[in-house]
Amino acid sequence: MSVAKVIELTTSSSTGIEDAVKSGLAKCAESVKNIQGAWVNEIKVVTDENGNIREWRVNLKVTFVVK
Template sequence: MSVAKVIELNSSSTLGIEDAVKTGLAKCAESVKDIQGAWVNDIKVVTDAAGNVQEWRVNLKVTFVVK
């Protein structure tokens, strides 16, 4: 029987949503082992006064197996 745990984290990128997700998972993987997957729970953008996207932010729920 396996036991899984879910943690929540936020990540950002100036390049886009996919880069924000990859960056967040890579940083998480430095200290969490056996990551099984992630849900993108929320997406937010930071804009300048003209409405141009300056930064993408994602809220991730990361699942990993507890040993």
């Protein structure tokens, strides 16, 4: 029998959504083993006073198997 756990984390990037997801998963993998996948739960952008995107933020739900 396998048991999986889901944790939620927020990560950001000035480059884009994909970079935010990749860097968030890489950082998470430093302390969490057996990551099986992730859902992008929410996307947010931070803008400057002219409406230009400064930062992409994503909320991830990361699933891993508990051993």
